[in-house]
Amino acid sequence: MNIAVIGVGNTYRRDDGIGPAAADAIGQLGRPGVTVTVTDGEPTQLLDAWTGAALAIVIDAVLCDPAAPGRVHRTGLSDLPPGAGTASSHSLGIPEAVELADVLGLLPARLVVFAVEVADVHFGTGMSAEVAAALPDIVDAVTQELNRIDAPVVDR
Numbered sequence: 437m438n439i440a441v442i443g444v445g446n447t448y449r450r451d452d453g454i455g456p457a458a459a460d461a462i463g464q465l466g467r468p469g470v471t472v473t474v475t476d477g478e479p480t481q482l483l484d485a486w487t488g489a490a491l492a493i494v495i496d497a498v499l500c501d502p503a504a505p506g507r508v509h510r511t512g513l514s515d516l517p518p519g520a521g522t523a524s525s526h527s528l529g530i531p532e533a534v535e536l537a538d539v540l541g542l543l544p545a546r547l548v549v550f551a552v553e554v555a556d557v558h559f560g561t562g563m564s565a566e567v568a569a570a571l572p573d574i575v576d577a578v579t580q581e582l583n584r585i586d587a588p589v590v591d592r
Contacts (some may be wrong), residue, residue: 437469437490437493437585438469438471438472438488438489439467439469439471439489439490439491439492439493439582439585440468440469440470440471440472440473440481440484440485440491440492440493440544441459441462441470441473441492441493441495441582442455442459442472442473442474442475442486442488442492442493442494443455443457443458443460443462443473443474443475443495444456444474444475444476444477444482444495444496444497444498444530445458445473445474445476445477445495445496445567446476446495446562447483448559448560448561449555449557449558449559450504450554450557450558450560450561450563450564451497451554451556451564451567451577452497452502452554452557452560452564453497453561453562453565454493454495454497454534454535454552454554454563454567454570454571454574455474455495455496455497456474456551457473457563457568457571458552458571458574459473459474460474461479461571461575462575463486463494464543465482465575465579467582469574470582471485471489473485474561477496477511477529477530477533479529479532479533479536479540480488480536481503482494482532482533482537483536483537483540483542484548485514486537486542486543486544486547487542487544488536488544489544490544490545490546490547490585491544491545491547491548491581491585491591492544492546492547492548493548493549493550493578493582494530494547494548494549494550494583495549495550495552495574495578496529496530496549496550496551496552497552497554497557497567498551498552498553498554499553499555499557500553503554503555504553504566505544505553505554505556505566505567506552506553506564506566506567506569506570507552507553507570508550508551508552508553508570508573508574508577509550509551509552510548510549510550510577510581511549511550511551511584519561532551535548539577540582547571548581550577550578552570554567555567556558579585
């Protein structure tokens with residue numbers, strides 16, 4: 437089974453680096469059949485990463501108001517937490533990539549999004565303590581998702 441794990445973010449924008457950090461940690465697990473990609477979230481990069489996948493798992497930072505940095509949501513795209521918005525430095529995000537993929541017939545068979553609430557996406561390296569502390573939980577959640585391949589579809 438072809439599985440794509442995609443970490444979205446920018447390691448030079450503090451907490452926005454959680455997606456790449458999680459993807460790197462999952463890649464180190466060396467799971468067979470799992471392709472790990474890091475992207476800045478540009479829609480065509482997401483399409484390239486998940487096209488043909490039976491399961492795509494996306495990990496991305498989100499800004500919420502009010503924020504609880506480090507809180508992780510397993511979600512479908514229509515279920516992002518209230519006030520959520522992409523934390524990335526680009527204006528388009530995962531919902532736009534899904535719309536484009538749907539029109540082009542390039543959606544993965546299943547899509548799961550892990551949205552991590554963040555607070556600091558200013559220029560700089562290193563994540564806030566709250567977001568960095570969530571990394572093991574994110575890796576565990578993605579690992580559980582990989583172990584539960586027959587889980588119901590989250591959203592399309």
